[in-house]
Amino acid sequence: MPPALDWTELDSRAVAHARALAGDAVQKAGNGHPGAAVSLAPVAYLLFQKVMRHDPSDPAWLGRDRFVLSIGHSSLTLYNQLLLAGYGLEIEDLRSLRQWGSPTPGHPEYGQTAGVEMTTGPLGQGLASAVGMAMAARRARGLLDPNQPKGASPFDHTVFVLAGDGDLQEGVTAEASSLAGTQRLGNLVVIWDDNAITIDGDPKITFSEDVLARYRAYGWHTQHVDWRGEGEYREDLDGLHRAVRAAQEETDRPSIIRLSTIMAWPCPTLKGTAAPHGAALGAEELAGLKKELGLDPERCFDLPEEVLAHARANAAARAAEIRENWDAAYSNWRRMNSQKAALLDRLVARELPSGWHHVLPTFEPGSKPVATRNASGAVINALAPILPELWGGSADLTASNATAVKGEPSFIPASQSSDTWQGDIYGRNLHFGIREHAMASVLNGICLHGLTRPYGGTFFVFSDYMRPAVRLGALMKLPAIHVWTHDSIGVGEDGPTHQPVEHLWAYRAIPGLAMVRPADANETVAAWKSVLERRCDGPAALVLSRQNLPVLQGTDAEGVARGGYVIADSPTGKVDVQILATGSEVSIALDARNALATEGIGARVISLPCLEWFDEQPQDYRDSVLLPDVTARVSIEAGTTSGWARYVGDGGVSIGIDRYGASAPPAELFERFGVSAEAVAKAARSLVGRTRIKGV
Ligand SMILES: Cc1ncc(C[n+]2csc(CCOP(=O)(O)OP(=O)(O)O)c2C)c(N)n1
Ligand SMILES: [Mg+2]
Numbered sequence: 041m042p043p044a045l046d047w048t049e050l051d052s053r054a055v056a057h058a059r060a061l062a063g064d065a066v067q068k069a070g071n072g073h074p075g076a077a078v079s080l081a082p083v084a085y086l087l088f089q090k091v092m093r094h095d096p097s098d099p100a101w102l103g104r105d106r107f108v109l110s111i112g113h114s115s116l117t118l119y120n121q122l123l124l125a126g127y128g129l130e131i132e133d134l135r136s137l138r139q140w141g142s143p144t145p146g147h148p149e150y151g152q153t154a155g156v157e158m159t160t161g162p163l164g165q166g167l168a169s170a171v172g173m174a175m176a177a178r179r180a181r182g183l184l185d186p187n188q189p190k191g192a193s194p195f196d197h198t199v200f201v202l203a204g205d206g207d208l209q210e211g212v213t214a215e216a217s218s219l220a221g222t223q224r225l226g227n228l229v230v231i232w233d234d235n236a237i238t239i240d241g242d243p244k245i246t247f248s249e250d251v252l253a254r255y256r257a258y259g260w261h262t263q264h265v266d267w268r269g270e271g272e273y274r275e276d277l278d279g280l281h282r283a284v285r286a287a288q289e290e291t292d293r294p295s296i297i298r299l300s301t302i303m304a305w306p307c308p309t310l311k312g313t314a315a316p317h318g319a320a321l322g323a324e325e326l327a328g329l330k331k332e333l334g335l336d337p338e339r340c341f342d343l344p345e346e347v348l349a350h351a352r353a354n355a356a357a358r359a360a361e362i363r364e365n366w367d368a369a370y371s372n373w374r375r376m377n378s379q380k381a382a383l384l385d386r387l388v389a390r391e392l393p394s395g396w397h398h399v400l401p402t403f404e405p406g407s408k409p410v411a412t413r414n415a416s417g418a419v420i421n422a423l424a425p426i427l428p429e430l431w432g433g434s435a436d437l438t439a440s441n442a443t444a445v446k447g448e449p450s451f452i453p454a455s456q457s458s459d460t461w462q463g464d465i466y467g468r469n470l471h472f473g474i475r476e477h478a479m480a481s482v483l484n485g486i487c488l489h490g491l492t493r494p495y496g497g498t499f500f501v502f503s504d505y506m507r508p509a510v511r512l513g514a515l516m517k518l519p520a521i522h523v524w525t526h527d528s529i530g531v532g533e534d535g536p537t538h539q540p541v542e543h544l545w546a547y548r549a550i551p552g553l554a555m556v557r558p559a560d561a562n563e564t565v566a567a568w569k570s571v572l573e574r575r576c577d578g579p580a581a582l583v584l585s586r587q588n589l590p591v592l593q594g595t596d597a598e599g600v601a602r603g604g605y606v607i608a609d610s611p612t613g614k615v616d617v618q619i620l621a622t623g624s625e626v627s628i629a630l631d632a633r634n635a636l637a638t639e640g641i642g643a644r645v646i647s648l649p650c651l652e653w654f655d656e657q658p659q660d661y662r663d664s665v666l667l668p669d670v671t672a673r674v675s676i677e678a679g680t681t682s683g684w685a686r687y688v689g690d691g692g693v694s695i696g697i698d699r700y701g702a703s704a705p706p707a708e709l710f711e712r713f714g715v716s717a718e719a720v721a722k723a724a725r726s727l728v729g730r731t732r733i734k735g736v
Contacts, residue, residue, distance in 0.1 A: 044278070045086075045090060045277060045278050045281040046090070047090075047277060048350075050346070050347060050350040050351075051085065051089065051350075051351075053344070053347045054085060054089075054124055054347050054348075054350065054351045055081045055082045055085050056333040056334065056335060057335070057342065057343050057344070057347055058077075058081040058084075058085060058120040058121075058124065059077075059078045059081045059306075059329065059333060060326075060329065060330050060333060060335050060342065061116070061120055061123075061131075061134055061341065061342075061343065062074045062077035062078050062081065062116040062117075062120060063078060063307075063321050063325075063326045063329055063330075064134070064326070064340045064341050064342075065116055065119075065134040065135070065137040065144075065341075066116070066137070066319075066320045066321070067320045067321060067322075067323070067326055067340075068135060068137070068340075068341075069137045069138045069139070069320075070320060071138070071318075071319065071320065072116070072137060072138055072146065072318070072320065073113040073114055073115070073116070073317060073318045074116065074304070074316050074319075074320065074321055075114075075237075075303050075304040075307075075310075075315075075316030075317045075318075076111060076113075076114040076117060076204065076233060076235065076303065076304075076317070077114050077115075077116035077117045077120065078304045078305070078306075078307060078316065078329065079233075079235060079301050079302060079303055079304050079305045079311075080114065080117050080202065080233055080301070081117070081120060082275055082277055083202070083231065083233075083280065083299065083301075084117045084118065084120070084121045084202065085121060085124070085351075086277055086280060086281060086284070087107065087121075087200060087202075087284070088107075088121040088124070088125050088355065089121075089124070089125070089351060089354055089355060089358075090281065091200075091281070091284055091285075092104075092105040092107060092198075092200060093105045093197060093198075093362050093366075094107075094125075094355075094359065095359035095362070095363055096122075096125045096126040096127045096128075096155070096352075096355050096356065096359065097126070097356070097359065098359075099127060099154045099155050101363075102194070102195070102370075102388075102490075103194050103195070103197060103362075103363075103366045103370070104197060105197045105198045105199070105200060106157050106170070106173050106197070106198075106199045106200065106489070107157060107200045107201075107202075108157055108158050108160065108166045108167070108169065108170040108173070108199065108200070108201045108202070109148055109158075109160050109166060109202050110160055110163070110164070110165070110166025110167045110170070110201050110202060110203040110204065110207045111160070111163070111166075111202060111203060111204040111206070111207065111233065112147040112148055112159070112160030112161035112162070112163075112166065113146075113147060113161060113317075113318065114202075114204075115144070115145070115146065115147050115148045116134075116137070117202065118148055118155070118156065119133070119134065119137075119144050119148075119153075120134075122153065122154070122155040122156075123343075123348075124348065124351035124352070124355070125155075125351065125352065125355035126351075126352040126355055126356060127153075127154045127155035128143075128154050128155075129143060129144065129153070129154075131341050131343055134341060135341060146161075147159070147160060147161030148160055148161075150488070150516045151516065151517070157173075157488060158484075158485075158488050158516070159512060159515055159516050162508055162512060163204070163206035163207050163209075163210050164206070164207050164210025164211070164212040164213045164481075165212065165481055165484075165508065165509060165512055166201060166203065166207065167201050167203045167207050167208075167213045167216060167217070167230060168212045168213055168215070168216035168477075168478050168481030168482065168485070168509070169481045169482065169484045169485035169488060169509075170199050170201045170228060170230070170485060171216040171217070171219060171220045171223075171225065171228065171294075171478070171481070171482055171485060172481060172482035172483060172484060172485020172486045172487075172488070172489070172494075173199045173485040173486070173488060173489040174199045174220065174223075174225040174227045174228040174294070174485075175223060175225065175451070175470075175482065175485070175486060176485065176486040176489035176490070176491070176492055176494075177195070177196075177197060177199065177227055177489060178225070178227065178451075178465060178466065179431060179451060179466065179468075179486075179492055180195060180387075180489070180490075180491045180492060181193055181195040181196065181466070182464075182465065182466020182467075183380070183383065183428050183429070183466070183491075183492075184373075184377070184380050184383070184384055185373060185377070185380070186466055190226075190291050191291065193369075193373075194366055194369045194370040194373055196227070197227065198227050198228070198229055198288055199227055199228050199229070200229050200230075200231070201228070201229070201230040201231065202231050202233065203230055203231065203232050203233065204232070204233050204235070204238075205232075205233070205234065205235070205236075205237070205238050205243045205247060206238055207232075208232060208247075208251055209238075209243070209246065209247055211477065212477045212478055212481055212508070212509070214254075215473075215475035215477055215478035216475070216478040216481060216482065217255065217258050217260065217294075218258050218473070218475070219472065219473060219475060219478055219482070220258070220260070220294045221255075221258035221259030221260050221293070221294060222258075222259065222452070222456060222473075223451075223452065223453065224259065224292055224293055224294075224453050224465075225293075225294045226290060226291035226292050226293055226294065227291070228294040228295065229284065229287040229288060229294075229295045229296075229297070230294070230295065230296040230297070231284075231296075231297045231299055232251070232296055232297065232298050232299060233299055233301055234251075234298050234299060234300045234301065235300075235301045235302060235303040236268075236300075236302075236303070236312075237303040237312070237313070237314050237317060238314070238317070239314055239317055239318065240314065241313075241314045251298065252264060252296065252298055255296045259293060259294075260293055260294050260295060260296050261287065261290040261293040261294065261295040261296075262295070262296050262297075262298070263283045263286065263287065263295070263296075263297045263298070264297075264298045264300070265279050265280050265283050265297055265298070265299050265300070266300040267299065267300055267301050267302070268300045268301065268302060269300075273302055273305060273306075275305075280297070280299060283297045284297065303316065303317065304316040304317075304321075306329065306332040306333070307321060307325055307328065307329045307332070308325065308328035308329065308331075308332055309325060309328065310325055383428070384491070387429055387490075387491040387492070388490070388491070390575050390576060392427070392572060392573070392575075393426055393427070396423070396426055396427065397569055399422045399423060399425075399426060400419060400422055400423070400565050400568070400569060401415075401418045401419065401422050401561075401565060402562065402565065403415065403560070403561040403562050403565075403591045404591065405562075405591050405592060405593045405594075405595075406590075406591060406593070407591050408588075408591075409588035409589055409590050409591065410560070410561040410588055410589065410591060411584070411585050411586060411587055411588050411589065412525075412558050412560065412561065412563075412564045412584040412585045412589060412623070413440070413441060413442045413523075413525040413526075413584040413585060413586060414442050414561075415558075415560075415561035415562075415564035415565060415584075416442055416523060416525075416564050416568065416582060416584055417442025417443070417444075418561075418565075419564065419565055419568040420432075420442070420443065420444075420445060420495075420568075421445055421446055423568075423572075424445040424448065424468070427493075427572075429491060429492040429493045430492075430493050430495070430572075431445075431451070431468045431469075431470060431492060431493075431494060431495075432469075432470050432483075432494050432495030432496055432497070432521070432523070433450075433451075433469050433470030433471050433472060433495075433496065433497070434470075434471070434472065434496065434497035434498060434523075435472045435473065435474055435475060435476045435479050435496070435497070435498040435502070436471075436472070436473055436474045437497060437498055437499060437525075438469070438471070438497075440499070440525060440526070440586075441497030441498065441499075441523050441525050442497075442523075442525070443469075443495065443496075443497040443523055444469050445468050445469055448467065448468040448469055449461075449462050449463060449464035449466075449467035449468065449469070450462060450463050450464070450467045450468075450469045450470075450471055451463075451464070451465070451466070451467040451468060451469060451470050451471075452464075452465075452467065452471060453465050470494070470496070472496060476498050476502050476503070476505035476506045477505050477506055477508065477509060479496045479498070479506065480496065480506035480508075480509030480510050480513065480520070480522070481509040481512075482494075482496070483495070483496050483509075483513065483518075483520035483521075483522075484509055484512060484513045484516065484518050484520060486520075487513070487516075487518035487519055487520050488516070488518065493519060493521070493572070493575070494520060494521065495520070495521035495522070495523050496520070496521075496522060496523065497522075497523035497524070497525065498523075498524065498525075499524070499525060499526040499531075499538060499540075500524035500525065500526055500527045500528075500540040500543055500583055501526065501531075501537070501538050501539065501540040501543065503522065503524050503540075503543060503547065503581070504543070504546075506522070507546075507547075510522065510547070510550065510553060510579060510581075511550050511553075513553075513578075513579045514550050514551060514552035514553045514578050514579055515552070517552060517576070517577060517578045518578065518579060519574070519575050519576060519577070519578065519579065519580075520579045520580075521571055521579070521580055521581075521582065522579065522580070522581040522582065523581075523582050523584065524581050524582065524583050524584065525584040525585070525586060526538065526540075526584075526585075526586040527540060527557065527583045527584055527585055527586070527623060527624075527678075528540060528541075528585070528623070528624060528678035528679060529541075529678055529697060529701040529702075529706065529709040529710065529713060529715070530585055530586055530587040530624055530678065530706045530709075530710075531586055531701075531706070532586075532587075532703075532704065532705055532706035532709065533703055533704065533705060534703065535701065535702060535703030536700040536701040536702055536703070539700070539701030539702075540679065541679050541680055541697050541698075541699070541700060541701060542679065542680045542682075543679065544557065544583065544622075544677065544679045544680070545679065545680055545682045545683045547581060548651060548652070548683060552577075552578040552579075553578060553579050553580070553581065553652070554571070554574070554578065554579070554580040554581070554650050554652045554653060555580075555581050555583060555650060555651070555652065556570075556571065556580055556581065556582050556583065556649050556650045556653075557582075557583040557584075557622040557623035557649055557650075558582070558584070558600065558623065558649050559589070559592060559595065559607070559621070559622070559623055559624070559626035559627065559647050559649065560589050560590065560591050560592045560595060560626070560627070561589070561591050562591065562592070562595040562597075563592075563595050563600050563626075563647065563649055564582070564584065565597070566595070566596075566597035566600035566601065566649075567582055567600055567649060567650070568582070569597065569600075569601070570600060570601040570650075570653070573601075583623065585623060585624050587624065587706055589624050589627060590627050592607065592626065592627060592630065593608070594607045594608050595607060595647070599647070600647075600649050600650075601653070602653060602654065602657050602661060603648065603649065603650040603651060603652065603653025603654030603655070603656065603657065604646055604647065604648040604649070604650070604651070604653075604654035604657075604662075604665055604666070605646070605647060605665055606644055606645070606646055606647075606665055607626060607630070607645050607646065607647040608630055608633055608644070608645045609644050609645075610633075610642030610643055610644050611633070611634075611637045611642065612637065612640065612641075612642035613642065614642045615642055615643075615644045615667055615670050616636075616641050616642045616643065616670070616672060616724075616728045617636070617641060617642070617643045617644070617670065617672040617673065617674065617724040617727055617728050618643070618644045618645075618646060618666060618667060618670050618672070618673045618674075619632060619633060619643050619644065619645045619646065619673075619674050619675075619676065619720055619724065620646045620648055620666070620673060620674070620675040620676070620684070620687055620688065621645065621646070621647060621648065621675070621676045621677065622647070622648050622649060622677050623649075623677070623678070624678060625676040625677055625678055625715065626645070626647045628676060628710075628715065628716060628717050628720065629645045629676055629717075629720060630645055631717035632674075632676075632717040632718075632720035632721045632724065633645050635717060635718075635721045636721055636724055636725070639725070641724060641725065641728055643724060644667070644670075646665055646666060648687075651683075651687075666687065671689055671691045671692070672691070672692075672724065672727035672728050673687070673688040673689060673691070673692035673693075673727070674688065674692060674693050674694075674695065674720050674723045674724050674727065675687060675688045675692065675693075675694045675695065675696075676694075676695040676696070676715065676719075676720050677694075677695075677696050678696065678697060678710070678713075678715050679696055679697060680696055680697065680698050681694035681695070681696035681698055682698075684696070691727070692727070693723040693726075693727060695714065695715060695719050695720060695723065696715070697713050697715065701713075
């Protein structure tokens with residue numbers, strides 16, 4: 041039996057004030073989401089004050105449980121607890137809810153408010169990323185302390201999620217939950233606020249399956265705590281506490297608790313309706329709520345000193361007690377595992393081991409052509425022995441994406457091993473199944489958890505399935521690495537469904553995401569190096585070819601790190617035209633340059649593996665690469681041309697594919713779509729003919 045819940049009158053008062061504060065904050069802001077914050081205040085208080093291991097004075101504490109508010113719209117549910125527990129939020133911050141620069145933005149934002157583990161708001165992402173956090177916790181434990189029995193390591197902790205009807209309707213949680221069940225993530229506990237309300241009212245119009253049966257079928261441990269019951273609504277905190285403890289004790293399966301509540305309870309007239317989901321309660325209803333709670337309806341933002349002091353003292357005392365044991369266990373672990381402790385210090389600092397890049401492969405220019413996806417696979421395998429934090433896999437395209445680390449087990453329970461993949465709960469090769477969206481969310485969760493660095497692969501065309509999570513990762517500046525192979529019509533016979541065309545520009549539209557499309561094997565190595573070195577500034581996608589590409593003369597790792605460089609300058613000593621290219625089209629550009637040389641036209645070829653990195657460079661560097669005075673410019677990229685005007689200017693020509701591809705052999709497709717050296721040369725000739733070159 042878990043210890044009985046120790047609950048005092050002051051705890052009840054803290055919950056009552058939290059409910060009223062949620063109403064007050066939204067009333068003052070004029071808009072927001074009070075409803076679930078009112079009804080879930082006791083649930084969140086229970087977690088933060090009675091259940092979770094956390095330390096408000098050290099929000100980054102390694103041993104902490106994680107709390108993910110998947111219902112991000114209910115940010116006040118979290119802000120109230122951060123305030124009560126002593127994470128630095130104060131009443132004045134609730135007064136500035138949703139205002140410019142406040143630590144209480146409309147939805148919780150990672151990095152803006154101490155104690156916020158993840159940016160949430162796009163429904164489903166919180167729960168799906170929590171699966172990644174739970175996976176990361178297991179992987180980190182395997183790296184640092186694999187031999188302790190369950191629960192005995194300082195690295196053991198629980199990932200808690202508060203989810204809503206919306207989260208469980210979103211497809212990404214189905215993907216992630218199926219994966220979590222297969223992975224037997226016993227360190228994951230989800231509480232589903234089954235309040236029978238979404239914005240359109242009763243979700244019975246859209247959501248009729250037996251959700252817990254579905255989760256049982258996924259392999260989860262399920263419980264139902266029914267506060268609505270048959271008779272009067274009763275917030276049975278003892279029952280919920282028991283369920284949460286039982287969920288934590290179930291270490292072999294993830295757990296979900298269906299908690300049947302009433303939206304905005306105990307608001308006098310609006311409880312149980314959709315109205316308080318996303319609008320201020322109104323003065324009258326708010327006063328009525330306060331009366332129901334036994335509070336003074338005249339007082340706003342009221343939090344008596346003794347209530348706040350109680351909550352903060354309780355959170356601090358619990359933290360001190362938990363930390364005392366944990367610190368001792370952790371010091372002991374450090375003493376017994378000095379090498380692993382050094383590894384941990386490196387991972388916490390997000391540093392790479394000195395000299396790490398010496399193991400990177402190099403490819404001889406002119407040697408056998410190599411697909412950049414395979415060069416990427418060679419990099420991953422070269423780095424694997426010295427970067428244990430680097431791990432990843434694919435959404436069922438492991439061989440195609442070249443994401444596997446050879447000779448290492450898969451990150452799956454041994455019981456899930458197949459003829460092809462040997463499983464180990466601490467394994468390294470990830471298998472996401474055909475779940476691209478959840479893969480991206482999981483990568484975010486792994487990054488958020490901290491210590492390790494994940495990558496995930498699929499065909500570039502299916503990156504569309506990942507976009508919501510990739511965007512959120514960019515917003516949070518998480519260093520996930522996307523390995524997107526089969527990057528163009530170079531896919532060939534599979535045809536237009538499998539040939540990305542608009543994807544490069546569609547993803548370049550996401551601020552903070554680096555789209556890296558290397559030209560050959562050596563640029564691929566340099567791209568990986570730069571991505572790994574840029575470890576704190578957001579996600580990167582490696583956009584890689586299916587087809588073999590020549591190993592080029594003139595590639596430059598430093599130039600790749602800067603996003604663009606001159607791979608071959610004008611052979612005539614005078615730059616008549618500049619050819620801009622990425623990926624597989626760089627070699628085409630080089631062919632065009634050579635053809636133009638025979639006609640006495642001097643072409644400079646600029647390889648631009650990453651426009652985002654190039655744009656970051658100082659003006660003088662950019663001007664030294666892309667000469668401002670030479671306005672005869674041709675870009676070539678096997679995708680839509682939409683954004684190239686910015687680089688080639690009004691007078692330039694962009695060669696690309698502004699239509700869907702087709703099913704045919706790759707060489708024929710390049711030719712028929714005019715992505716060719718002849719097309720570049722033709723455009724260059726006409727530009728040189730009609731463009732006055734300054735200073736000439
Ligand atoms: C992906 C996504 N789609 C739509 C929305 C808009 N939205 C915000 S909350 C909500 C309803 C959520 O219902 P539920 O999870 O039951 O939360 P409750 O109303 O019970 O607080 C919707 C549709 C969103 N935030 N994210
Ligand atoms: Mg709901």
